[in-house]
Amino acid sequence: MPHRRSPAVVFTDLDATLLDHHDYGWTAAQPALDALAARDVPVCIVTSKTAAEVAALRIELRNGHPFAVENGGAVAVPRGYFDGVACGADTPVELTTLGAPREELVELATVLRARHGFRFQGFAEMSADDVIAATGLDRPGAGRALERNASEPLLWQDSDSARERFMTAVEAAGYVAREGGRFVHVLGHAHKGDALDWLCSRYAARDGSILAIALGDSGNDADMLAAADIGYWIARPDGSHYGPAGGAIRHAAGIGPAGWRAAIEELIARQEIQ
Template sequence: MLVSDLDGTLLDHHDYSYAAALPALRRLQSLRIPLVLASSKTFEELLEYNRRLENPHPLIAENGALVAIPEGYFPDQLPGRQEQGYCLLSPAIGIAQIRRVLSSLRAEGFEFRAFGDMDVDEIRSHTGLNTASARLASYRRASEPLLWRGEGERKTDFIDALRMRGLRVLQGGRFLHVLGPSDKASALALLRRRFGYPRVVALGDSPNDLELLRAADHPVVVRRPDGSHFAKIGDTALYTQGVGPLGWNEAIQGLLDTLVE
């Protein structure tokens, strides 16, 4: 079972292309190895990538706050909301509650700009997405990305205030992500049980992938455009030479050579 972040990992950091990873993607499909996309992206965004990749497997959306399983994928489907051929498992804390907390903190003087404050054009300008993709990114269900606008020392106070209210904060490549008591690792644990505890390869490039990588049997830290790796995971981790999808392809091809064929 393979679980992968998208932005900066499977997708190029600048143009969101996965072309450099196509050889490994095709090999995974030929071997019938499940690829689970795990990202800060919304269900609607990930669904679009599943369609493009012809990838009929579950999704981990909004940094693990939402898990989507194709209808009929497992013999006994988990209870959840049915949408677009998927069963969406209910998040612990929904977007309405998160936005109420953020509104109260703004009233206390914290300065930030959240997705809920932005129209599609503004989301597009901050992300580099096209209009259609930016609209899909706005469909938040269980997490809120935001840009910090205040002083640096106030950012720590802001994060502490969110945690005191039962919320988590993850630092992504561009945004702070506010969500409930969920993460990619807990979502992976749920799916791993359903798959029958397979060996797991996980790939990521940023701090919000840390729990996911630590939960995997074979963690892969993908090199960033500046040449760095965001963290040292341990002796079992792989650190790619290539950046983004080029490194993704490099790692998966090497692991498949070693573990499968």
Template sequence: MAGTCLAYLHHNLFNYPGGETNVPQPQLIIFTDLDGTLLDHYNYSWQAANPALKLLRERQIPLILCTSKTAAEVSKLHQELKLTTPFIVENGAGIIFPENMSSAHFFGKPYSELINLVQQLRRQKGYRFQGFADFSVAEIAAETGLSIAVATLAKQRLCSEPLRWDDNLMKLEEFRNDLTRHGLQLLRGGRFYHVVSDRAGKGTALRWLLEHYPSPENNCWYSVALGDGPNDQSMLEAADLAVVIPSVSGLAPKPQNVTIIHATEQGPKGWNQTVCDILQQFDKE
């Protein structure tokens, strides 16, 4: 499957109609989910993806992190990966510009308003769930496997709320409908459900960023998105090429109307192999 899609990618990028040879090659820009995709689901390591990350740095290909994590969490990882690009946080509810944090762009309701609505619905309807606002830092660490230091950063939320759903599926749909009436949506991630504004989403953030990101001179962007969960679907569908990483949870995204590559391995191993394969195809101009 991956080989067929990569061949299709190469054909469409480099075989221009009429034998044109002076058409500029599109420039790659890569958007990636973190947990279960670039980061290992269990230990949050990205080391297995280091060969591909090094190639992206050498070729100055923009890498945009697009995650359910908070800005505080991603800032630390962003520095570790030696990135200078903007990054997308809290399931597309915010875009952060590391060189100028005050220019961050947000979609929808701020956290204080969002969490008030969520907790009001719980009181009124008796829904059984626990969110990060309810958890202590130690409880977040226990739920996620994060260290206490990183769990502290995960609690610093700006515009979304992860939930552990403890009620039945019928109540879940009722809760989802209640959120919709209040301008919110419920997304399924690898570990939690996430409440965000209905104006937010990874796909929305990807499209906004492409519209505002400087274009390469005389060229256009060819966007690649990688993800492993249902909350990645809108991002995958908004890109030119979608890469589905096998999910540990089994809840794989099913993007529609886009060219798809299915990685053969989970997490950063699958990420590394697929990104290296894509870069190799671009070398075959």
């Protein structure tokens, strides 16, 4: 008998990967999305965005599959999905925190500020107007960015040396601190690779062995690509790739959603996706 190929599941970053870096469009990837849909290949979003931010995009994409948010800190599964229930983009989801609950992270930041006098403003203390001023998001976008479950961004208002001391204190307390522009993000110990593993175990329990394919463009995607059976670095806006190709990790021939399409079409041409 011919060998039965494992069903594929695609895990993808959003910004500068499936979505264009400049206008956040995915038109260039549409033929590949259509090809995956025709083959019943799930596309699972894995992003730094919040569940509220992803919800509207999933409706536009007509994507009813599980997804991961806040850099793998939490995963969301449509109710009944792994029990064979037909799910759409508007099916209510059940959220599981893999890292640490936001309340715990807010408490940690508040305690460290009181103890050491650090100066910052956390998202938990900010209004939508504050977020708009700090990020440039529109009002609906600011509201969705405030709906966090497994991370707490802090608008840093202190010195660089104070930031280093704060991040060291967060790590010493058993959590993770990441710097991003004007913000310091306080997180639990979970990343995109953990989210991929968590979802793969659910797919495998339902479908048997699966082929996990991951696509991303930046450093916070590295763990996800390493955890996948096949990983693709999508070219960044300047045409470079964040990491080297080698082993199970490849370079996509294109930038953003055009590169995303090229990667999927290559997988189909190689019959790795059937």
